[in-house]
Amino acid sequence: MLVVASIVFLAVAAGAPMRASYWSRTTADEPHYLLTAISLGEDGDLDVSDERTDVRYLPFSEVPPLVQATIQADGTQVEPHDPLLPALLALPMRLGGWVAAKLALAAMAAAVAALTCAVAVRRFDVSLRVAAVTAVVAGASPPLSVYGTQVYPEIAGALCVVAALWASTGPRTPRTAALTAACVAALPWLSVKYAPVAAVLAAAALVPLLVGPTQSLRRAGALLAWFALAGVTFLVAHHAWYGGWTAYASGSHFAEGELTVMGDPDYVGRAQRITGLLLDRHFGLAVWQPAALALPLALVAWLRRRPQGWLTVVAALAAGWATATFVALTMHGWWWPGRQVVVVLPAAVLVVAWWADRLAPGLRRVLAVAGGLGVAAHAVLVGAVLAGRHTLVVDFDRTPNPFVRGFRLLLPDLRHPGAGTVVVHGVWVAVLAAGCWWAWRQSTGARSRGEEPRDQPAEPASSAVDSPECSTASSTM
Secondary structure (H helix, E strand, C coil), rough: HHHHHHHHHHHHCCCCCCCCCCCCCCCHHHHHHHHHHHHHHHHHCCCCCCHHCCCCCCCCCCCCCCCCCCCCCCCCCCCCCCCHHHHHHHHHHHHHHHHHHHHHHHHHHHHHHHHHHHHHHHCCCCCHHHHHHHHHHHHHHCCCCCCCCCCHHHHHHHHHHHHHHHHHCCCCCCCCCCCCCHCCCCHHHCCCHHHHHHHHHHHHHHHHHCCCCCCCHHHHHHHHHHHHHHHHHHHHHHHHHHCCCCHHHHHHCCCCCCCHCCCCCCCCHHCCHHHHHHHHCCCCCCCCCCCHHHHHHHHHHHHHHCCHHHHHHHHHHHHHHHHHHCCCCCCCCCCCCCCCHHHHHHHCCCCCCHCCCCCHHHHHHHHHHHHHHHHHHHHHHHHHCCCCCCCCCCHHHCCCCCHHHHHCCCCCCCCCCCCCHHHHHHEEEEHHHHHHHHHHHHHCCCCCCCCCCCCCCCCCHHHHHHHCCCCHHHHHH
């Protein structure tokens, strides 16, 4: 875990100085999170009006950030973003400014990779070599590598999810229950959009205590009471601090109500994101990390073989993916691609690692090469942005990476719908469907190691865990 964490931290931290745009080191919601972190660290409150007056944003935003908060009658401004990420960054900001804040995020990214490796090995019997390589490749590739320094709650949310997966797929002990409870409570405080994922993880912790061999109504009642208390505290605090039931209530963009952050949902139209989040030539996962194309195949094999703990992983991944598909205003926002699914990518990495460990050696090498292309995409991105050839957010499409530029031409461009896009998208869906059919067929037969039901899960290792839309709701979501 230490080796995995060290490699990922160095790879991710190298990108900390990258500029988000030509006119500002950070952009969209990033300076708002940092301003709130300054306010919490120095004043102990969420009001950023004095930080704006004192132009405290200049070190990380050379231009004044757009006003997102509704200015109250007394002049106070509370940014429409949940407060846990600024609270986590308050001490780093006070000690070392925006650089320390980004390095703190890089440390979280390293922890995500290390814990993903541990969960794969100890919970799903993935060989150590495959688990470690998969965790490093995923952590050092976009989008996890990018959100390891971009100031958004995504990487902190991913850390909560993988920690909860460690707890909920292992032995049912008071410590694992406490870890799950803490992660479930923390997710909405990072962003209310993580509430569906938190609900799934809460159910995964509660159900085994209500039925089955690990039944304990007393512990189930205590956990349920904790979740209820956490929910009430969230609502009461948000109403007091933000003037509504969510942080969006304080936003100047949401004058017609907090739910306008979702836009006017066209659920049929948004359904194309189910595959578009993977395949889109600009904002999909695969163009930046081709190994992501293995996810549907690995998921089919996972569903076919159903290793112990499979349902919790699938449910968390499905909840996050569904939120990105049907709840988020857009997948093409003023941010780096893949933002909406980062929170559940550790679950996806676990599935792919488990599948890779059961592939024939030749196919595993093909998957490793694809993963290496994703690591190269991160390296080229960091080098090009630091050299001033382009910026991280405004024109990431200008990457000089020849593979990304070439592969992009083969993928559908969902920003420009039309007959050609529909055809290309359909061809890719058909290819993935054929791959899934193959993966299903290959997964039939006797169960392999780690898939036999066990009376008790393996004991945990003691060292493991004990357009520009920046001014609109799409930026916030």
